[in-house]
Amino acid sequence: MDSRRNFLQKISASVLTLSISGNAIASAKDFFNQPYEGPVLRVAIMGLGSYGTRVADAMQACAKAKLVGVISGTPAKIKNWQSKYNIPASNCYNYENFDLIKDNSEIDAVYVITPNALHHDQVIRLAKAGKHVICEKPMALNAKEGQEMIDACKKANVKLLVGYRMHFEPKTLEVIRMRKEGELGKVMFFQGLCGFKIGDPTQWRLNKQLAGGGSLMDIGIYAINGARYMVGEEPVWVTAQEAKTNPEKFKEGVDETIQFQLGFPGGAVASCLSSYNISNLDRFFLTAEKGFAELLPSTGYGPIKGRTNKGELNYTHITHQTVQMEKMAGIILSGETALVPVDGEEGLKDLKIIDGIYLALKTGKKVNLKL
Ligand code: NDP
Numbered sequence: 417m418d419s420r421r422n423f424l425q426k427i428s429a430s431v432l433t434l435s436i437s438g439n440a441i442a443s444a445k446d447f448f449n450q451p452y453e454g455p456v457l458r459v460a461i462m463g464l465g466s467y468g469t470r471v472a473d474a475m476q477a478c479a480k481a482k483l484v485g486v487i488s489g490t491p492a493k494i495k496n497w498q499s500k501y502n503i504p505a506s507n508c509y510n511y512e513n514f515d516l517i518k519d520n521s522e523i524d525a526v527y528v529i530t531p532n533a534l535h536h537d538q539v540i541r542l543a544k545a546g547k548h549v550i551c552e553k554p555m556a557l558n559a560k561e562g563q564e565m566i567d568a569c570k571k572a573n574v575k576l577l578v579g580y581r582m583h584f585e586p587k588t589l590e591v592i593r594m595r596k597e598g599e600l601g602k603v604m605f606f607q608g609l610c611g612f613k614i615g616d617p618t619q620w621r622l623n624k625q626l627a628g629g630g631s632l633m634d635i636g637i638y639a640i641n642g643a644r645y646m647v648g649e650e651p652v653w654v655t656a657q658e659a660k661t662n663p664e665k666f667k668e669g670v671d672e673t674i675q676f677q678l679g680f681p682g683g684a685v686a687s688c689l690s691s692y693n694i695s696n697l698d699r700f701f702l703t704a705e706k707g708f709a710e711l712l713p714s715t716g717y718g719p720i721k722g723r724t725n726k727g728e729l730n731y732t733h734i735t736h737q738t739v740q741m742e743k744m745a746g747i748i749l750s751g752e753t754a755l756v757p758v759d760g761e762e763g764l765k766d767l768k769i770i771d772g773i774y775l776a777l778k779t780g781k782k783v784n785l786k787l
Contacts, residue, residue, distance in 0.1 A: 457745035460485030463530035474737030480745035555763030557628035601706030608639030611691030630671035636690025
C-alpha cells in the first residue's frame with residue numbers, strides 16, 4: 417500500500433506541479449518524474465455523501481493534499497472512513513461539536529460538501545474556528561450569503577475557495593488559452609447546455625429548503641460559470657425563461673428547466689440551458705470570428721472531449737478532483753494562483769448571476785448585472 421501510495425504521489429506530484437495552463441500541459445510521460453517533498457495540506461471533509469466520497473478517493477493520489485479528518489452527522493460513516501482512510505478519532509467531529517476544530521493543530525482546511533443551504537453557516541463557523549475552507553458549488557444560496565462568507569473568511573484571515581474543478585481541466589484550459597491569446601479572434605457566441613434527468617423525488621436536491629432552488633443551483637451553475645470563463649468577460653445583463661412539465665416533482669421554488677441568455681460588454685451573447693429533466697445535456701460551444709471550440713462532454717467527470725477549428729484537443733485525463741485538490745493545496749499553502757480563479761469572489765459572481773436569473777424569471781424582464 418505504501419509503495420503504491422508513494423508511486424501515486426510521484427505521479428501526481430510531477431504532473432501537477434507543472435503549470436496546467438497554456439502550452440505547459442503535462443503529457444503522460446511526465447507523470448513518472450520528480451517526487452514531491454514540499455508542504456502538505458491536511459484536509460477534513462464535511463459531509464460524507466456521494467461527492468465527498470469521490471473527493472476522498474481522488475485525494476488518495478494527491479501529493480500536496482491529504483485527507484486527515486471528517487465532520488459528519490452519521491456515526492457509522494465516520495467509523496467506516498476512519499478505517500478506510502486511517503483517520504484518528506481525535507480528527508472526527510459532528511455538526512454540533514465541529515467548532516472545537518479550532519483547537520486541532522492537525523487540520524489545516526475543511527472541505528464543505530453538504531447540501532447547498534448549509535454552506536453559509538458551516539463556512540462561517542469554520543472561518544471562526546480559524547480553518548481555511550473549500551466550499552462546494554453553489555457557494556451559497558444567494559449573493560448576500562456569499563458576501564457574508566467572504567467577509568467572515570477575510571476577518572478570520574483564512575482562505576475561501578470554491579470547488580470549481582473545471583478550472584483545472586486541461587482541455588478547458590487550452591480553449592481558454594486559445595481565446596486569451598487571440599487565436600479564436602473576437603468572441604461572438606457561447607452556448608452552454610447542462611442537464612440530466614434527476615431521479616428520487618425525495619432527495620434534498622428537490623427540496624427548496626436545502627437546495628435553494630432546482631437545476632440552476634446544481635447543474636445550471638456550470639453553464640453560468642462556463643459562459644464567464646469561455647467568453648472571458650463578465651456579463652452585463654441576463655434574461656431567463658422557465659419551463660415546468662412536472663409541478664408535482666418540481667415544486668414551487670424548485671426549477672425543472674431554465675433557459676437563460678447573457679450579454680457581454682464586448683457584444684458577445686450566451687444562450688444557456690439548465691435542466692433536471694433532459695438527459696445527454698453536457699455541451700459547451702464557443703464561436704468567434706476566427707474559429708470555434710466545442711467541449712462535449714464539457715463538465716462531467718470526464719474524460720472531457722474537445723475540438724476546435726484546428727482539430728481535436730488531446731490532453732491526458734487526470735481525475736478532476738485530484739488535480740483540483742493538488743492545485744488548491746498550492747493556492748492555500750504557497751499562494752499559487754489559478755488561471756481562472758477559484759476564490760470566494762469567483763463564487764460570488766456566479767451567485768449574482770443566479771440572483772439575476774431568478775429575478776428575470778419573476779419579473780419577466782431583462783436584468784442588468786453588476787459583477
Ligand atoms: P449527498 O446527498 O450525496 O451528500 C451530502 C452529505 O451531506 C450527506 O451524505 C450528509 O453527510 C451531509 N448532510 C448534512 N446535513 C444533511 C441534510 N440535512 N440532508 C442531507 N445531507 C446532509 O450530496 P452530494 O455529495 O451529491 O452534494 C453535496 C454538495 O456537493 C452539494 O453542494 C453539491 O452541489 C456539490 N456537488 C459538487 C459536485 C462537483 O462536481 N463539484 C458534484 C456533486 C455534488 P453525513 O451523513 O456525513 O453528515
